[in-house]
Amino acid sequence: MAPDTGGLTLDTAPKPSPAADASPGDGPAVRVRGLTRGFGGRVVLDGIDLDIRRGEFVALLGRSGSGKSTLLRAVAGLDHGVAGRGSMDTPEHVSMVFQDSRLLPWQRVLANVVLSLPGPNARERGRAALAEAGLEGRERAWPHELSGGEQQRAALARSLVREPELLLADEPFGALDALTRMRMQALLLRLVEAHRPAVLLVTHSVDEAITLADRVVVLADGTVGADVPVDLSGPRESASPAFADLRRRLLSELGVTDAPDEEAPA
Amino acid sequence: MSAPAAGTAGPDVLPPRSARGRRLGPGPRVPGLLALGPLLLLAVWFLGSATGFIDERTLSAPWTVVATAGDLVADGTLPDHLAASAQRALLGLVSGIAVGLALALVSGLSRLGEGVVDGPMHVNRAVPNLALLPLLILWFGIGEEMKVITIALAVVVPIYVHTHNGLRAIDRRYVELAETLGTSRTAFLARVVLPGALPGFLLGLRFAVTAAWLSLVVVEQVNATSGLGYMMTLAGTYGQTDVIVVGLVVYAVLGLLMDGLVRLVQRRALAWRRTLED
Structure with a gap:
């Protein structure tokens, strides 16, 4: 476990350490405590606590600039030199999917x-x-x-x-057209079911979050604004009333009050 | 590609070409078209000599040059001098490439390395090679060592500058990807850095090949008893225009051949790119 410096100043970000002390099988796949990150004096993440169970699919929603990518990059250990503090336990095998395919x-x-x-x-x-x-x-x-x-x-x-024990995905389908995106979402679900990694998916699409995730975490002002389990039985039809209720709730958490019944395909 | 000619396969009706859909790139490759410029030059030379427009004393006629070349090859003069020159050029080229590449990697991958290497490299770039020659002669004498070192110094600069530039132009996102995949330093060098810097390196190589030939002429005309440059200097003292032209033609042909070779390598090695070149 990385030391919690607990000071008031923003230190260099501690590296996420593999959960060496935890024997496999017990404890969550990811445990984040008091994660704080800032850029140029502006605090982007302010004391985030987040647990992800083994094999759990968590979607991270938030308005643009809410720090969801910062959180993901911190968990991935990609934020060299970014000021911050907090502790983080992540599994040894972590994979990341970016918005661009990033093939060499x-x-x-x-x-x-x-x-x-x-x-x-x-x-x-x-x-x-x-x-x-x-x-x-x-x-x-x-x-x-x-x-x-x-x-x-x-x-x-x-x-x-x-x-991987943990799959991190930063808006992986954001650059795809609506049809391709739907097929990719189905593929992702199929692959995740076959390999059972814990998943942390950053997305700007409420529908995508509800369709894919076991739990939706909404970031607002650098803290966890809402943590909502997705308990939809049966196929997740975006036209079903339960789906629509959840969408309305998440949209209001995101500050969208005049929620449309169906999300327009981006 | 222009609209297909009548009778060729393709859609029967093509919409009329408007300015909106105009091709802005150079279009597909036409085989042999790269030889057009050299052939035009040859034609002008040939016509000028045949019509007497070019004086034989100013520039020998193509057929005189061919005959002289034949004589020089027959008595072994040209092959001997060519071999001596080629050996120098190759030695200088190979050692210059090795040093330039190593320096570019050191300077490109480490800030400390950049601080140490980059400044001196640009000093070397700013000082004309010819100006260094007297000093190099004092240090290394007038033997082969001095010649190879002079050529190598000229080769190091373009290799270093273009490889370093290509390396630094590698997208940061690929470095990030390598970090998430837990890539080792060796694999990072082999799979990301070197292939990423390859376009820059190959461009540098084209300049380097030219630079090697250029320096070769200079060092061979200063102090040598063999080589193409020596042969031409000697011909100059005796007023043998035809021999000088033979030397020039050999330089030109060799330069073109080597450049063509590098371009061939370039096209093979950079098959993954989609650029105007293809």
């Missing part, structure tokens, strides 16, 4: 998927992961030869071939 343009698709993949039979496992993501036969393609949706599939394969 000079490596073919399979080489991208198995980049720095430890263990034997890396290429075989990479092939299997690509097939799972519906990209069988595209192993030798260059990233620029793939469509936007296919690139994001490859990025998902790259994340999941590492069998």
Whole structure:
């Protein structure tokens, strides 16, 4: 566990430490306590507490600038030199999916998927992961030869071939068209069900959060504004009354009062 | 591509081309078109000599040059000098590339390295190679060592500048990705840094090849007993215009060939890019 400095000044962000003291199987996958982050004197995250159970799918909602990406990057350990304090326990195997697929343009698709993949039979496992993501036969393609949706599939394969205990996703479908996004959401659910990682998904889409997550956390003014479990039985139809109720509630948490009945596809 | 000619496969009706859809890039590659400029130059030379517009004493006619080249090859003069020159150029090129690449990596990947290396490199860049020559002769004598070092010094600069620039232009997002994947330093170097800096390096290589030939001429004309430059200087003292032109043509052909070679490597190695080049 990283030391909680507890001081008033903003120190350099402590690195997330793998939960070495926790034996696998007990305790949450992610435990964040009192996480504070600031940029140039402006506090972006103000004492965030967040637990994510093993295998739990948490969606992180928040208005633009609410600090949801900052929180995700802090959990991923990508915020070198950002001022802050707080403690964080994260699993040893963490994968991240970005809004852009972030495939290295000079490596073919399979080489991208198995980049720095430890263990034997890396290429075989990479092939299997690509097939799972519906990209069988595209192993030798260059990233620029793939469509936007296919690139994001490859990025998902790259994340999941590492069998992460925690999957971090920063608006992974934000740059895709509405149809592709729906297909990718279904793929993500299928893959998450097969591999059972804990998931922290940052999204700006309330519908996406309700459709995918077990729990929705709303960030507001650098703190957790709402923490809402999604208890919808059966298929999550955006037209169902329970779905609409939840959407209205989350939108009001986000400060949208004249909520539309259906979210317009972005 | 322009509209397909009548009778070729393709859609029967193409919408009329409007200014809105005009192609702004150079279009697809036409085979052999890169030889157009050199061929035009040759044609002007040929016509000028045939019509007497170009005086034989000013510039030998193409056929005289070809005959002289034949003689020089037959008596072994040209192959010997060419071999001596090629060896110097190659040695200087290889050592210059190695040093330039190493310095670019040191300077590109570490702030301390940049502080140490970058300044001296730009000093080296600002001082003309010719101006260094007297000093290099004092230090290393007039043997092969001095010649190879002079060439290497000229090669280091473009390799360093363009590789360093290419390396620093690598998208920060890829570095971040490598961090999330737990990439080791070695793998980071091999999979992200080197391929990412490759376009810059190859551009530097094109300049470096030219720089190597240029320096070669200079060092061979200063103090040498072999090499193309020596052959040409000697011909100059005896007023053998044709031999000088043979030397020039050999330089030009070699320069073009090496540049073509680098461009071929470039196209092969950068197949992942989608640019106007392709």
